[in-house]
Amino acid sequence: MKFHLQTWGCQMNDHDGERLSGLLIKEGFTPADSAEEADLVLLNTCSIREKAVHKVYSELGRLRQEKNRRDLIIGVTGCLAQQEQAALFKRAPQIDFVLGTMAIKQLPRLVEEARAGKKRVIDTGEYPDNHLFPPEVARRRSTAKALVTIIEGCNHACTYCIVPTTRGVERNRPWQDILAEVRGLVDQGYHEVELLGQNVNSFHGGCSFAELLERVSEVEGLEWLRFTTSHPMNFTRELAEVLVSNPKIAPFLHLPVQSGSNQVLRRMLREYTVEDYLERLGYLGDGRARIALSTDFIVGFPGETDADFDATLALLETVRYDSSFSFIYSPRPGTAALRLKDDIPSSVKTERLQRLQKRQSELAKASNLRALGTTVKARVESPGPTEAGYWMARTGDWKVVHLHVGLGRSLPFGELVDVTITEAGPHFLGAEIA
Ligand code: SAH
Ligand code: SF4
Ligand code: F3S
DSSP states (O other), X not given: OEEEEEEOSSHHHHHHHHHHHHHHHHTTOEEOSSGGGOSEEEEEEOOSSHHHHHHHHHHHHHHHHHHHHSOOEEEEEEHXXXXXXXXXXXXXXXXXXXXXXXXXXXXXXXXXXXXXXXXXXXXXXXXXXXXOOOTTTOOOOOSSOEEEEEEESOOOOOTTOOHHHHHOSOEEOOXXXXXXXXXXXXXXXXXXXXXXXXXXGGOOSSSOHHHHHHHHHTSTTOOEEEEEOOOGGGOOHHHXXXXXXXXXXXXXXXXXXXXXXXXXXXXXXXXXXXXXXXXXXXXXXXXXXXXXXXXXXXXXXXXXXXXXXXXXXXXXXXXXXSEEEEEEOOOOTTOGGGGSOOOOOHHHHHHHHHHXXXXXXXXXXXXXXXXXXXXXXXXXXXXXXXXXTEEEEEETTOOEEEEEOOTTOOOOTXXXXXXXXXXXXXXXXXXXXX
């Protein structure tokens, strides 16, 4: 039996996919590169915005035709599964089973029942030990960086966000388990680890998040430690100090701000003002110059005025982020923001998004230009992506490097190499081996 897994969404969902693959392999399944070659297709879905949901339904449409031609088991898991539960069967009757985000260890049982011919198999229960997943089972995809979930769920209640619904309340892994998993990964040859949580810095599994970073950074053989995603209100002085002073922690901070307007932040229930946010960035002190900063913005939140949007642009200038992700607000089922009047024309939303992204591109390019001529360490990820003779790598501050190595030369996956930056675009750095 062959399975094909397709994952959308954030790194945590990616890592859930690695866990799900591991469970299937343990049951004797072998991975297939495409749905066409598979007996079982598992869609590990995201529902953060409407667009992510569309992608799932369009893939389900394609799979229905495949299933009309031959035997095929279709399973849906991830955030859309948790959100829609049994309603998914009505919308897409070709689905054989639905597995929630807090029940992933139940996968083998669900597959078994579906294979035995049972229809509409479902488990979207909240298993209290879901986050205590045996680390040896996961089949990691990336050779460069290993993903390690440390806290699942979210206790915030941002009015636009589906995540508290799809991932439940916070559940922490004990720090000892995390440390043991990282030691095991380094033994397997990984030199870089990324700690994951919907709110990674609210971790409290027996120690503070800053203490956890210190402990994990001491694992011998580990070169870079990363973490995502941090909530500004859980960003402490202690965490900032560890980030700027510990050389094992990669010099990169993703701290989503969402908006530069206090009125909008209040309606989003982000729990901070722009001033609070800037105060927290100030915790980085002089070390800030060394740390690349990244953020998320939502544009066109209900009631966002021109003045609110200008405040977001002003914040962009104040912070000068090295990179940012920005999205047009997407109404999500069951969220509190649905009750707010959303009367901004979509053309205005699109225009605002384009202005924000254009300015961010310029800032990103300026940040990249500062790296020109320097020699830095970068981790080798893969050949390409488009041209022969080039390889992809990533710097400690998470910049994409297109590394010119020449035809026929190959680089060691997952290893650090010294590179000299020769070119700076808005989205990547060009480099040569130093
Ligand atoms: N826990 C993180 C965010 C996780 S979701 C935090 O609190 O910052 C990742 C990003 O998706 C968010 O930062 C936000 O910018 C965006 N997002 C979430 N819900 C959205 C929605 N309904 N519409 C548009 N963007 C959304
Ligand atoms: Fe969503 Fe807010 Fe929780 Fe982030 S902090 S996952 S945006 S509810
Ligand atoms: Fe998407 Fe769920 Fe992650 S909604 S972003 S897969 S937590």
